Amino acid sequence: GARIFENVAVTQILVEQGRASGVRTTHGDMRAEFVVNAAGMWAHGLGAAAGTTVPLHAAEHFYIVTEAIPGLPKHLPVLRDGDACSYFKEDAGKLLVGWFEPVAKPWGMMGIPESFSFDQLPDDLEHIEPLLEAAIHRVPALGQAGIQLFFNGPESFTPDDRYLLGETPEVRNLFVAAGFNSIGIQSAGGAGKVLADWIVDGHPPMDLWDVDIRRAMPFQRNRTYLKDRTVEALGLLYAMHWPFRQPETARGVRRSALHDRLKASGACFGEVAGWERPNWYAPKGVAAEYRYSFGRQNWFEHSAAEHRAVRNNVGLFDQSSFGKYTVEGGDAEIVLNRVCANDVSVPVGQIVYTQWLNARGCIEADLTVTREAEERFLVVTAAATQTRDLAWLRRHMPQDARAVAVDVTSAYAVLGIMGPKSRD
Ligand SMILES: Cc1cc2nc3c(=O)[nH]c(=O)nc-3n(C[C@H](O)[C@H](O)[C@H](O)COP(=O)(O)OP(=O)(O)OC[C@H]3O[C@@H](n4cnc5c(N)ncnc54)[C@H](O)[C@@H]3O)c2cc1C
Numbered sequence: 001g002a003r004i005f006e007n008v009a010v011t012q013i014l015v016e017q018g019r020a021s022g023v024r025t026t027h028g029d030m031r032a033e034f035v036v037n038a039a040g041m042w043a044h045g046l047g048a049a050a051g052t053t054v055p056l057h058a059a060e061h062f063y064i065v066t067e068a069i070p071g072l073p074k075h076l077p078v079l080r081d082g083d084a085c086s087y088f089k090e091d092a093g094k095l096l097v098g099w100f101e102p103v104a105k106p107w108g109m110m111g112i113p114e115s116f117s118f119d120q121l122p123d124d125l126e127h128i129e130p131l132l133e134a135a136i137h138r139v140p141a142l143g144q145a146g147i148q149l150f151f152n153g154p155e156s157f158t159p160d161d162r163y164l165l166g167e168t169p170e171v172r173n174l175f176v177a178a179g180f181n182s183i184g185i186q187s188a189g190g191a192g193k194v195l196a197d198w199i200v201d202g203h204p205p206m207d208l209w210d211v212d213i214r215r216a217m218p219f220q221r222n223r224t225y226l227k228d229r230t231v232e233a234l235g236l237l238y239a240m241h242w243p244f245r246q247p248e249t250a251r252g253v254r255r256s257a258l259h260d261r262l263k264a265s266g267a268c269f270g271e272v273a274g275w276e277r278p279n280w281y282a283p284k285g286v287a288a289e290y291r292y293s294f295g296r297q298n299w300f301e302h303s304a305a306e307h308r309a310v311r312n313n314v315g316l317f318d319q320s321s322f323g324k325y326t327v328e329g330g331d332a333e334i335v336l337n338r339v340c341a342n343d344v345s346v347p348v349g350q351i352v353y354t355q356w357l358n359a360r361g362c363i364e365a366d367l368t369v370t371r372e373a374e375e376r377f378l379v380v381t382a383a384a385t386q387t388r389d390l391a392w393l394r395r396h397m398p399q400d401a402r403a404v405a406v407d408v409t410s411a412y413a414v415l416g417i418m419g420p421k422s423r424d
Pocket residue numbers: 008009010011038039040041042043046061062063117151152153154155177178179180181182183184185186187
């Protein structure tokens with residue numbers, strides 16, 4: 001029962017009372033119960049206009065196609081050379097060679113022209129020359145073959161190289177399927193299937209948190225951040241996927257009030273949801289830098305020393321990256337007792353550890369609720385689920401409830417004192 005309308009531009013996603021209600025197009029309005037923003041590189045701008053965060057940025061992607069190479073076997077397997085950032089595939093008697101280089105060229109910083117579709121960007125021979133040399137080193141036959149086509153086409157990349165699927169936390173019934181990081185063709189069948197299930201059933205058919213749009217943070221709408229990260233994101237597709245590998249671009253977006261003191265104590269920072277968090281501490285004379293390996297990494301002993309100190313004595317942890325919301329109002333307790341698996345009807349000053357469960361009895365969130373006053377509670381949750389959990393809470397507040405949830409994440413620090421001597 002699907003109908004496809006070609007050469008019709010969506011100029012606006014229509015939203016009524018926080019819910020998608022259709023699209024405005026160059027051919028008039030269309031009402032719809034559900035809308036999917038699958039606008040590729042344009043999804044960022046189209047989504048932003050509807051008040052949603054769709055963090056992706058275009059980058060130039062280069063490949064070449066040779067002249068016909070006599071004797072080139074058909075059905076050669078695709079070859080990937082991580083060191084040379086390149087892939088090689090047989091293409092109708094020719095070789096197609098493309099790259100995911102470590103320093104990429106973001107494109108379309110000021111927005112993607114509406115007229116740009118299935119189009120191509122100018123060559124940049126200077127940019128691909130060293131890549132081509134490395135490819136010839138791996139496949140010497142390439143050196144003898146003439147080049148028929150230099151191709152440069154843009155594709156969108158996300159800050160963590162994972163795609164963006166699911167219902168937006170900001171607007172109900174508005175779904176996203178975008179940010180395919182150069183694997184959109186091979187991913188299309190699966191992404192389409194799970195998205196359809198998600199829409200019909202009201203929940204994803206499996207654990208899709210890796211690619212769930214609700215992991216996006218509002219700051220990630222920022223174009224400068226996206227551009228800076230895209231320089232690195234494209235190349236990370238083929239770079240070594242070291243355990244604990246940290247991004248090197250677009251860092252320092254969210255810092256705790258204690259950042260300078262943590263740094264002075266030798267912290268080596270990792271990034272979660274844009275926050276700089278101390279992953280381990282380097283003792284004096286040791287550089288606070290990861291040396292990646294698939295074996296035991298350089299931080300192991302330093303982390304172990306910290307672990308032992310807390311296990312046997314006491315340690316102070318900066319946990320300011322936690323997501324934090326106040327829930328306030330005459331019905332705050334009723335609302336939270338409806339959402340929480342545990343009972344939050346506790347005296348003022350008491351903390352309740354609880355899960356939030358969905359209708360299938362599965363865990364949606366894992367957090368604490370602190371009663372700060374008769375009609376005010378503080379919810380503290382994981383940094384990575386700040387957006388997701390707030391959306392869940394707001395969606396499960398009855399519309400007529402006398403309660404309001406406010407995200408106060410950046411207003412408060414969190415310090416944890418842990419270890420057997422923490423009460424001393
Ligand atoms: C050079 C190159 C090589 C690639 N090679 C591979 C490969 O080998 N394998 C692979 O899996 N992937 C590959 N990819 C990536 C793949 O092409 C993309 O991931 C995929 O096309 C993304 O699909 P999409 O539907 O999200 O976006 P798109 O294919 O960009 O489609 C989005 C569509 O939305 C339309 N649109 C945008 N805004 C509006 C609007 N307001 N109203 C109406 N329509 C709108 C656009 O016109 C466009 O047609 C390659 C990409 C490039 C550039």
